[in-house]
Amino acid sequence: MIEPGRTMPYSMQEVKFYQTGTFTVGNRLLDETERAVQANMQRTNSLNSGHRACQGCGEALGARYAIDAAMRATNNQIIAVNATGCLEVFSTPYPESSWQIPWIHSLFGNAAAVASGVAAALRVTGHTNTRVVAQGGDGGTTDIGFGCLSGMFERNDDVLYICYDNEAYMNTGVQRSSATPPTARTATTMAVGKEPGNVFGTGKNVPLIAMAHFIPYVATASVANLHDLEFKVTKAMSMHGARYIHIHVPCPLGWGSAPADTIKLARLAVETGLFPLFEAEDGEITGRTKIRRKAPVEDYLKLQKRFSHLFGPKPDDARLARIQANADRNIAKFGLLD
Ligand SMILES: Cc1ncc(C[n+]2csc(CCOP(=O)(O)OP(=O)(O)O)c2C)c(N)n1
Numbered sequence: 001m002i003e004p005g006r007t008m009p010y011s012m013q014e015v016k017f018y019q020t021g022t023f024t025v026g027n028r029l030l031d032e033t034e035r036a037v038q039a040n041m042q043r044t045n046s047l048n049s050g051h052r053a054c055q056g057c058g059e060a061l062g063a064r065y066a067i068d069a070a071m072r073a074t075n076n077q078i079i080a081v082n083a084t085g086c087l088e089v090f091s092t093p094y095p096e097s098s099w100q101i102p103w104i105h106s107l108f109g110n111a112a113a114v115a116s117g118v119a120a121a122l123r124v125t126g127h128t129n130t131r132v133v134a135q136g137g138d139g140g141t142t143d144i145g146f147g148c149l150s151g152m153f154e155r156n157d158d159v160l161y162i163c164y165d166n167e168a169y170m171n172t173g174v175q176r177s178s179a180t181p182p183t184a185r186t187a188t189t190m191a192v193g194k195e196p197g198n199v200f201g202t203g204k205n206v207p208l209i210a211m212a213h214f215i216p217y218v219a220t221a222s223v224a225n226l227h228d229l230e231f232k233v234t235k236a237m238s239m240h241g242a243r244y245i246h247i248h249v250p251c252p253l254g255w256g257s258a259p260a261d262t263i264k265l266a267r268l269a270v271e272t273g274l275f276p277l278f279e280a281e282d283g284e285i286t287g288r289t290k291i292r293r294k295a296p297v298e299d300y301l302k303l304q305k306r307f308s309h310l311f312g313p314k315p316d317d318a319r320l321a322r323i324q325a326n327a328d329r330n331i332a333k334f335g336l337l338d
């Protein structure tokens with residue numbers, strides 16, 4: 001019997017095609033050869049269930065997709081080195097671990113150096129089919145691990161380094177990093193005063209700095225576009241030498257956002273121009289993902305408590321205009337709109 005207001009009996013479930021028409025994963029409408037790694041039942045589940053990441057954690061999602069793609073690209077021949085940070089802490093409360101791959105916890109600041117050492121050991125012992133991936137948060141990458149990372153780039157060591165950028169030191173309670181955007185409030189930026197939050201004119205763009213080392217491959221990626229993320233990891237693993245992928249991963253706890261908004265926020269970061277998606281080879285930009293529908297930065301900022309001081313009865317129009325100008329500058333610089 002069909003209940004009033006329903007189109008089907010309870011025993012049947014209405015078919016819902018989530019994300020149809022996009023390039024996101026899970027799209028079973030695509031030809032099998034075009035499907036994402038995660039859409040394949042043979043995926044390795046490299047970062048398995050049971051870990052302790054917060055609900056809606058973009059970093060957990062990004063790592064799972066990235067490492068499964070790297071595994072598939074290398075016939076499951078991967079050793080991963082992980083800097084201290086949320087990804088390491090939530091996945092590996094000793095003696096347990098959610099990782100289903102050979103995985104080493106380095107120090108907070110030396111993941112790139114440890115990965116270089118692992119790659120050298122594999123080379124001298126003749127294990128040339130085993131590949132190395134290093135990974136860390138933006139603090140471990142853009143701040144404390146930056147010297148080791150630059151050395152790895154400069155020597156062109158055979159390592160793919162993945163930075164999961166949640167725009168602060170989340171594991172230790174949301175301290176500012178050099179990837180924290182202007183005006184965002186953290187535990188170590190001004191809490192009160194005329195202009196609370198992070199200041200303008202600081203920070204660094206590590207993908208561009210990586211390009212300045214003329215390494216074989218640099219890319220930015222986002223959990224908003226998981227198929228693109230997998231494509232870039234797969235491409236990186238088809239190359240040798242130093243490679244760098246910088247993945248934007250919303251953090252509900254540190255950003256003060258709803259766990260259900262993680263993908264929406266990641267997409268808005270891309271669609272506003274605040275997080276441009278591009279690829280570069282040997283120091284030259286070779287590809288960019290165009291913005292489909294440009295969104296104003298307010299749409300992105302309003303969903304996050306770390307920016308709430310910009311709104312309210314007296315919006316901070318001057319600083320909002322500066323953030324919009326930053327987004328527009330990215331759009332022009334990377335050619336993100338037709
Ligand atoms: C030398 C050193 N300093 C400080 C710490 C404490 N610490 C551990 S994780 C962490 C923050 C990690 O931040 P990030 O790299 O951005 O990764 P996230 O947790 O945000 O993913 C800090 C400060 C440490 N382990 N070692």
Ligand code: SF4
Nearest residue numbers: 053054057086251253
């Ligand atoms: S604090 Fe942020 S990065 Fe860390 S587990 Fe929670 S959501 Fe993920």
